[in-house]
Amino acid sequence: MIALFLRDLSLAIRAGGGFGLGLAFFLILVVLVPFGVGPESAILSAIAPGILWVGALLACLLSLDRIFALDYEDGSLDLLATSPIPLEGVVAMKAAAHWVTTGLPLTLAAPGLGLLLHLESTGYLWLVVSLALGTPALSMIGTFGAALTVGLKRGGLLLSLLVLPLYVPTLIFGAETVTRGTDGMATATPLLMLAGITLATLALLPFAAAAAIRINLR
Amino acid sequence: MSLWEYANPQKFMRTTDVVLPFFAVATALCIAVGLVWGFFLTPEAVNFGSTVKIIYIHVPAALMAINAWLMMLVASLIWLVRRHHVSALAARAAAPVGVTMTLIALVTGAIWGEPMWGTYWAWDPRLTSFLILFLFYLGYMALWEAIENPDAAADLTSVLCIVGSVFAVLSRYAVNFWNQGLHQGASLSLDKEENVANVYYLPLLVCIAGFVLLFITLVLFRTRTEIRARRIQALVARERMG
Numbered sequence: 001m002i003a004l005f006l007r008d009l010s011l012a013i014r015a016g017g018g019f020g021l022g023l024a025f026f027l028i029l030v031v032l033v034p035f036g037v038g039p040e041s042a043i044l045s046a047i048a049p050g051i052l053w054v055g056a057l058l059a060c061l062l063s064l065d066r067i068f069a070l071d072y073e074d075g076s077l078d079l080l081a082t083s084p085i086p087l088e089g090v091v092a093m094k095a096a097a098h099w100v101t102t103g104l105p106l107t108l109a110a111p112g113l114g115l116l117l118h119l120e121s122t123g124y125l126w127l128v129v130s131l132a133l134g135t136p137a138l139s140m141i142g143t144f145g146a147a148l149t150v151g152l153k154r155g156g157l158l159l160s161l162l163v164l165p166l167y168v169p170t171l172i173f174g175a176e177t178v179t180r181g182t183d184g185m186a187t188a189t190p191l192l193m194l195a196g197i198t199l200a201t202l203a204l205l206p207f208a209a210a211a212a213i214r215i216n217l218r
Numbered sequence: 219m220s221l222w223e224y225a226n227p228q229k230f231m232r233t234t235d236v237v238l239p240f241f242a243v244a245t246a247l248c249i250a251v252g253l254v255w256g257f258f259l260t261p262e263a264v265n266f267g268s269t270v271k272i273i274y275i276h277v278p279a280a281l282m283a284i285n286a287w288l289m290m291l292v293a294s295l296i297w298l299v300r301r302h303h304v305s306a307l308a309a310r311a312a313a314p315v316g317v318t319m320t321l322i323a324l325v326t327g328a329i330w331g332e333p334m335w336g337t338y339w340a341w342d343p344r345l346t347s348f349l350i351l352f353l354f355y356l357g358y359m360a361l362w363e364a365i366e367n368p369d370a371a372a373d374l375t376s377v378l379c380i381v382g383s384v385f386a387v388l389s390r391y392a393v394n395f396w397n398q399g400l401h402q403g404a405s406l407s408l409d410k411e412e413n414v415a416n417v418y419y420l421p422l423l424v425c426i427a428g429f430v431l432l433f434i435t436l437v438l439f440r441t442r443t444e445i446r447a448r449r450i451q452a453l454v455a456r457e458r459m460g
């Protein structure tokens with residue numbers, strides 16, 4: 001399983017496109033927002049938590065259809081499915097590799113982009129904490145969506161329609177944590193709910209995703 | 219004789235052929251009686267004026283929007299466990315009905331909200347959770363359409379339905395936190411037990427019964443269509459083979 005994890009990592013980094021693309025998209029989105037809503041720092045700092053979370057979510061979405069598509073095309077997904085590792089483990093490793101190549105960089109880059117959006121200084125800690133807690137859920141849900149659409153010719157657009165409603169609870173609690181943290185209010189409730197969603201998706205969705213892959217490979 | 223006999227498409231078609239007219243007549247009766255009673259024979263409410271009468275469409279539609287997903291969940295589980303094709307097709311047939319009910323609830327809610335709250339849309343917990351439910355329905359239907367192999371499509375949409383229902387429940391409660399500390403203006407307070415007097419309650423019950431019957435009728439009708447479509451597919455496939 002660790003070998004599979006490392007293989008996916010090196011593929012994502014060396015094969016080009018996947019790794020930096022999400023980050024670049026995140027950067028561009030955040031740069032575009034001040035042009036759209038105007039450069040007043042009061043407005044920007046008010047909407048910064050939401051924009052940063054939505055940006056992270058969309059950047060995550062970009063790379064989802066790559067999770068299984070390449071392996072499906074060259075047949076290595078069949079090999080993985082017949083390998084001694086349970087398919088649930090394969091799925092979990094795929095999600096982990098996706099998180100390391102998109103969720104983790106997004107989390108680390110978010111404070112710098114928060115600076116561009118005049119995020120209040122009290123919000124940075126909560127931004128990093130909430131993204132670190134929430135992005136694994138985004139990766140796992142996305143992996144499930146990718147598993148559902150892996151056999152389809154034009155799965156990309158359908159994938160976003162399937163995955164985005166599933167992202168809503170994560171987004172609500174993630175942005176809520178940052179907003180409350182910035183205003184100096186108690187953040188325990190949304191933070192615990194965020195952690196609960198992440199743990200629940202990590203516990204349950206590998207089985208659903210593995211079931212979807214088995215159906216698609218049949 | 220067990221319930222599972224009706225999973226046989228032939229038997230299902232024969233039974234529904236007999237039953238369907240009765241359901242259709244009962245639906246028409248209930249809805250006609252409920253709506254006429256509600257719209258013309260009840261007094262106008264003190265606070266709301268005549269706009270209160272939209273609840274005769276809004277509340278039953280909202281109720282069926284949620285229960286349609288529940289029915290799809292049950293049908294999907296039956297398909298996954300016992301592999302009865304009629305069950306999967308019934309789930310497929312229910313989705314467009316459910317999405318229409320959701321849309322009706324959203325639109326009538328917006329029409330009611332404009333004079334009452336001064337806005338068509340507020341990011342209120344109930345409104346938001348319904349919008350998410352609407353998106354779930356769209357994704358479910360799109361997945362059915364996208365997959366060629368009918369068995370794989372039934373399997374994958376069933377998995378999506380199960381995962382989706384967990385998240386639908388979650389987002390229903392998630393949005394409860396949305397308002398805390400943000401202080402949105404409008405909030406929904408049309409609570410049956412508190413606000414609706416008996417004069418409105420009885421026709422509302424008739425309307426709800428009418429919508430439940432309407433849902434059953436439409437799903438049975440659409441399931442028959444799906445079965446026929448599947449038969450045509452099979453015939454066409456056999457033609458090509460020969």
